[in-house]
Amino acid sequence: MKFSEINTPAVVIDRDIVERNVHRFQEYCVQNGIALRPHIKTHKIVELARLQIATGAVGINCQKLGEAEVMAAHGLDNILITYNIIGETKLARLVTLAAKISRLSVTADSDYTLQGLSAAFTKADRPLEVLVECDTGGMRCGVQTPDEAVELAKRIAMLPGLVFGGLMTYPAKGGTSSVQAFMSSAGRSLRAIGLPCRSITSGGTPDMWQAHAAPVVSEYRVGTYIYNDRSLVLGKNCGWDDCALSVLTTVISVPATGRAIIDAGSKALSSDLMGLDGYGAIVGYPQVRIAGLSEEHGHLESPAGAKSLQLGQRLRIIPNHACVVSNLFDEVTFVRRGKIEKVTPVDARGCST
Amino acid sequence: MKFSEINTPAVVIDRDIVERNVHRFQEYCVQNGIALRPHIKTHKIVELARLQIATGAVGINCQKLGEAEVMAAHGLDNILITYNIIGETKLARLVTLAAKISRLSVTADSDYTLQGLSAAFTKADRPLEVLVECDTGGMRCGVQTPDEAVELAKRIAMLPGLVFGGLMTYPAKGGTSSVQAFMSSAGRSLRAIGLPCRSITSGGTPDMWQAHAAPVVSEYRVGTYIYNDRSLVLGKNCGWDDCALSVLTTVISVPATGRAIIDAGSKALSSDLMGLDGYGAIVGYPQVRIAGLSEEHGHLESPAGAKSLQLGQRLRIIPNHACVVSNLFDEVTFVRRGKIEKVTPVDARGCST
Numbered sequence: 001m002k003f004s005e006i007n008t009p010a011v012v013i014d015r016d017i018v019e020r021n022v023h024r025f026q027e028y029c030v031q032n033g034i035a036l037r038p039h040i041k042t043h044k045i046v047e048l049a050r051l052q053i054a055t056g057a058v059g060i061n062c063q064k065l066g067e068a069e070v071m072a073a074h075g076l077d078n079i080l081i082t083y084n085i086i087g088e089t090k091l092a093r094l095v096t097l098a099a100k101i102s103r104l105s106v107t108a109d110s111d112y113t114l115q116g117l118s119a120a121f122t123k124a125d126r127p128l129e130v131l132v133e134c135d136t137g138g139m140r141c142g143v144q145t146p147d148e149a150v151e152l153a154k155r156i157a158m159l160p161g162l163v164f165g166g167l168m169t170y171p172a173k174g175g176t177s178s179v180q181a182f183m184s185s186a187g188r189s190l191r192a193i194g195l196p197c198r199s200i201t202s203g204g205t206p207d208m209w210q211a212h213a214a215p216v217v218s219e220y221r222v223g224t225y226i227y228n229d230r231s232l233v234l235g236k237n238c239g240w241d242d243c244a245l246s247v248l249t250t251v252i253s254v255p256a257t258g259r260a261i262i263d264a265g266s267k268a269l270s271s272d273l274m275g276l277d278g279y280g281a282i283v284g285y286p287q288v289r290i291a292g293l294s295e296e297h298g299h300l301e302s303p304a305g306a307k308s309l310q311l312g313q314r315l316r317i318i319p320n321h322a323c324v325v326s327n328l329f330d331e332v333t334f335v336r337r338g339k340i341e342k343v344t345p346v347d348a349r350g351c352s353t
Numbered sequence: 354m355k356f357s358e359i360n361t362p363a364v365v366i367d368r369d370i371v372e373r374n375v376h377r378f379q380e381y382c383v384q385n386g387i388a389l390r391p392h393i394k395t396h397k398i399v400e401l402a403r404l405q406i407a408t409g410a411v412g413i414n415c416q417k418l419g420e421a422e423v424m425a426a427h428g429l430d431n432i433l434i435t436y437n438i439i440g441e442t443k444l445a446r447l448v449t450l451a452a453k454i455s456r457l458s459v460t461a462d463s464d465y466t467l468q469g470l471s472a473a474f475t476k477a478d479r480p481l482e483v484l485v486e487c488d489t490g491g492m493r494c495g496v497q498t499p500d501e502a503v504e505l506a507k508r509i510a511m512l513p514g515l516v517f518g519g520l521m522t523y524p525a526k527g528g529t530s531s532v533q534a535f536m537s538s539a540g541r542s543l544r545a546i547g548l549p550c551r552s553i554t555s556g557g558t559p560d561m562w563q564a565h566a567a568p569v570v571s572e573y574r575v576g577t578y579i580y581n582d583r584s585l586v587l588g589k590n591c592g593w594d595d596c597a598l599s600v601l602t603t604v605i606s607v608p609a610t611g612r613a614i615i616d617a618g619s620k621a622l623s624s625d626l627m628g629l630d631g632y633g634a635i636v637g638y639p640q641v642r643i644a645g646l647s648e649e650h651g652h653l654e655s656p657a658g659a660k661s662l663q664l665g666q667r668l669r670i671i672p673n674h675a676c677v678v679s680n681l682f683d684e685v686t687f688v689r690r691g692k693i694e695k696v697t698p699v700d701a702r703g704c705s706t
Binding site for chain 1: 358360361362363394416417436437439440441442443462463465466488492493494495496497603605606607608609612614616619620621623624625626647648649650652664665676677680681682683703705706
């Protein structure tokens with residue numbers, strides 16, 4: 001298949017950029033003595049998870065059990081699921097998954113979650129490794145104070161079927177110093193009672209180049225770094241040339257001066273604004289704004305004097321948020337130096353449970 | 354499976370409400386002499402398309418060729434694709450599709466689109482029926498004036514492989530009178546030159562109860578009416594009891610007073626705000642706000658004094674926009690009077706091309 005024959009809208013992944021992104025942050029982690037555990041939610045592709053492991057990652061991070069099941073079925077082995085897994089059906093699946101791979105760990109931020117995990121793993125062959133999720137400012141899940149983290153760690157150590165694995169956080173953007181403070185305090189208290197952390201894991205692509213500024217962190221989790229996106233470029237985390245994922249689209253209507261319609265709408269780009277203006281950046285057309293999205297239509301606005309758009313013309317869009325775009329496509333097209341390598345399935349697309 | 358065993362997040366569809374919604378608007382259309390052509394983009398499920406036809410719809414409306422291919426493969430027959438179909442691969446698929454069903458029509462708003470369609474259908478067994486897409490104020494695709502519509506209709510009538518089918522619009526909300534004015538004018542001019550419209554088709558759930566106020570319209574297209582959603586309730590188009598689709602979710606974390614986290618994030622609810630505050634309505638918890646979404650987490654905020662949320666508790670959410678939710682799930686669960694009927698695939702999920 002030629003590039004011009006790709007059916008639009010389509011997701012195109014530049015393999016050279018992917019490899020450069022993966023290598024660059026792996027090197028940084030090696031230099032700073034940090035274990036790297038990439039989050040596969042961004043790509044959801046087995047082959048790219050394997051690339052990350054081959055480049056030096058210690059294992060992978062999944063958000064959902066279903067994602068971990070897909071990755072494990074394809075031979076990925078050291079998996080951390082950063083989620084409170086709740087409910088009998090899921091706990092039974094978790095036990096099955098744990099028996100299949102050599103290392104599985106999960107996170108918890110409540111005794112409620114721990115009780116379920118413990119009940120499920122009491123009769124399992126091996127105990128389940130559980131990390132305490134800590135809210136260091138991200139305001140999502142997590143215990144609120146180092147003292148609460150210590151209390152929950154003690155519960156893990158006490159409950160049958162479980163083993164304490166350490167502390168986990170997904171920090172607020174710009175929250176590296178808060179991570180250092182919270183984790184140092186909790187880690188100190190845990191060592192004092194003989195409960196050392198096997199891992200203190202933090203994450204987030206926006207602050208990944210600051211990971212070394214929280215030396216208490218032993219492991220770092222990043223997802224978007226493999227593709228990058230418009231939000232990261234505008235956040236000065238990378239350049240446009242570091243964006244490996246783009247959405248290829250066709251101009252299907254030029255109904256009036258200054259307006260054009262493309263065949264990529266919210267079903268291709270998602271409605272994620274990430275606090276930005278417009279729904280993505282059009283490569284080569286910095287003046288053209290993706291002003292609105294219907295499900296199957298993108299609404300472009302061109303100011304007077306902008307380079308004009310032609311019917312049937314193809315455009316490449318760097319989306320605001322790469323991860324959600326991956327989840328909207330069954331397959332992506334790998335390219336290298338403008339040539340198609342292959343079309344590959346998004347193995348763990350969907351997998352919401 | 355019991356209701357309590359549904360793995361969350363999950364989409365639950367109340368069949369009684371679906372049937373009532375479908376019947377109610379079908380009756381309105383019969384009473385007002387309007388042909389009803391439901392848009393399947395909302396549900397993307399063959400069985401529900403069949404229900405709509407069995408209830409009296411003249412055919413179905415698809416936005417994308419891929420959706421039409423899925424529906425045709427399952428026996429749906431009279432299909433209108435309201436889209437400019439552009440590019441050789443898609444045009445070849447369109448020819449194949451046209452040969453499989455008894456009636457297929459598409460829309461176009463430019464000579465560019467018509468040239469492609471004509472080239473593809475010149476050697477086909479039957480000509481392709483093409484409607485002119487008109488912009489009556491919706492500011493998406495469409496010719497801008499009745500005169501342009503007439504010009505494009507003449508082109509269709511002249512080009513080999515094509516036959517003129519009429520006029521189509523997707524109006525702005527509240528745009529019923531603009532539809533009447535535009536279509537009356539274009540229709541009059543077309544009759545005067547011997548090009549009568551087989552169909553003048555308008556659509557949109559928000560104004561569906563005003564369809565009779567544009568009597569020039571012979572056919573009406575609606576999608577969301579089958580499920581309804583929060584945007585339609587708050588737009589006073591229906592009541593909460595008319596919402597057939599909800600997202601079932603579990604409270605997985607109660608990290609602090611006034612905050613809770615559910616396992617439905619943007620991968621379940623989408624980021625569509627539709628101009629509303631918050632990402633959906635929680636049934637039975639009108640005071641609790643879905644304040645933010647990560648991909649796999651929904652962030653709930655409860656004011657002081659609100660009914661409290663418990664870990665492990667299940668919640669039902671009426672999403673802002675039902676159509677985009679359908680596209681995020683591989684399957685949905687049909688229920689009737691609180692009991693599970695069956696789990697059914699979202700047949701045309703994805704299908705972006």
